Amino acid sequence: MKKFILVFLTLTMLVGCSQEKGENKPVPKDPAPQVNENAESSSKDFEKHEATLYDKFDTVIRYSLYTKSEKEFNEYSKFVNDEFDRLHKLYSTYENFDGVDNAKTINDNAGVKPVKVDKDLFDLIKWSVEDYSKYNKKTNIAFGSVTDLWKEYRDKALEKKKIEIPSADVLKEKNLHTSIDNIVLDEQNSTVFLKDKDSRLDLGATAKGYATEKIAQEVEKRGLKSGIISAGGNVRTIGKPIIKGKDSWVVAIQNPNLNEEPDKQYVAILKIPETTSMVTSGDYQRFYVYNNKKYHHIIDPDTLNPADHFKSVTIVTKDSGLADFLSTTVFVMNYEEGRKLVDSIDGVEAFWVLENNDIKYTDGLKDIMELEQ
Known part of the structure; x- marks a missing residue:
């Protein structure tokens, strides 16, 4: 469900939300990265190489890798491109692909039969179901009947x-089909079945971060020492930056009021340590206005309407999948509830921009963050 403007400044990134952490058909018009060519590698053994991917997870994916040669970069790049393509097809709930039984295949067979799926899709669904119960039952991948309805109106x-909004009665009827218990997992046979014929999976709050983490871990195993991947609102660092005078990655949080304040691109700059993820969810992309009210894509499971506590929430933690999951979870909770949840999880920090533009953040960000005035 969720999500961006990204600007590379000596490997500095500006991060916000992409069009959706789901799969919208239009490819967002993401501006080209601005690269400071004066950034020098701290070792003559390494070169910085960059690449951009389009049409994967319906966002723009950029990555910068430090390798010893262009040939080595091309080998990593082929793997990264192929994996984002493969996982995009597996995790899609809106498109069918030849020879691929994906999340949409599961939805198409709701109430009909179990679908045998690739281990990477099975593992994502299993993980998402487990984390639903673990983290306040707010991010529910069985919520698709409601989010699909909102997507129809938004599109x-x-x-x-x-331009209109769905009625409360229709939303309530759709919500009858969102029980997480509708998802039946058979690990031995690697099958997924939706018991309710009107139930639908929505992997938008989990898929992109999970895929980014999986790919980052694999290139680390293959020997990559330094790099950064930005998949829409999801940033994942690999090792330390090999840049003169830099011992951390510098990532900026996008100003959610950028349209009204074009001269203020970001609200804070964070110095991110090695092997860390940062994910932002916000209300300022993929929304429409009806009767002077903004209707965005992050739906509160309690009200069945777009959440209205914040303009953006950013999560910083090691795992990109968890950061992705929690950024949606915390976005639909009020500040007190969200802060309590974040404080209860080791190694997780958060940054909130409230509806009134007040800023809140956890204690662990104080020493690595600079607020923009």
Whole structure:
């Protein structure tokens, strides 16, 4: 469900939310990265190489890797590109692909039969179900019947076809089909079955971060020492930056009021240590306005309407999948509830921009963060 402007400044990134942490059809018009060519590697043995991917997870994916040769970079790059393509096809709930039984295949067979799936899809669904119960039962991948309805209305509004909102009665009816217990997992046979024919998976709050983490871990195993991947609102660092005078990655949090304040691109700059993830969810992409109210894509499971506590929430932690999951979870909770949850999880920090533009953040960010005035 969620999500960006990214600017590389000597490997500095500006991060916000991408079009959706789900799969919208339009590819976002992401600006090209601005690269400071004066950034020098701290070792003559390494060169910085960059690449950009489009059409994967319906966002723009950029990565910068430090390798000893262009040939070595091309080998890593082929793997990264192929894996993002493969996982995009597996995790998609909106497209069918030849020869691939994916999340949409599971939805298409709801109430009909179990679907045998690739281990990477099975593991993502299993992990998402486990974390639903572990973290306050707010991010529910069985919530698709409700989020799909909102997507229909949002797409019509953005295409200027019809601007309205779904009725409370229709939302309540759709919500009858969102029990996490509708998901039946058979690990031995690697099958997934939705018991309710009207139940639908929505992997938007988990898939991109999970895929980014999986790919980052694999290139680390293959020997990559330094790099950074930015998949929409998901940033994952690999090792330390090999840049003169830099011992941490510098990542900026996008100003959610950028349209109204074009001269203020970001609200804070963070110095991110090695092997860390930072994910932002916000209300400022993929929204429409109806009766002077903004309707965005992150739906509160309690109200069945877009969450209205914050303009953005950023999570910083080691694992990109967990950061992705928690950024949605915390976005739909009020500040007190979200702060309590974040404080209860070791190694997790958070940054909130409230609806009134007040800023809150956890204690662990104080020493690595600089606020923009």
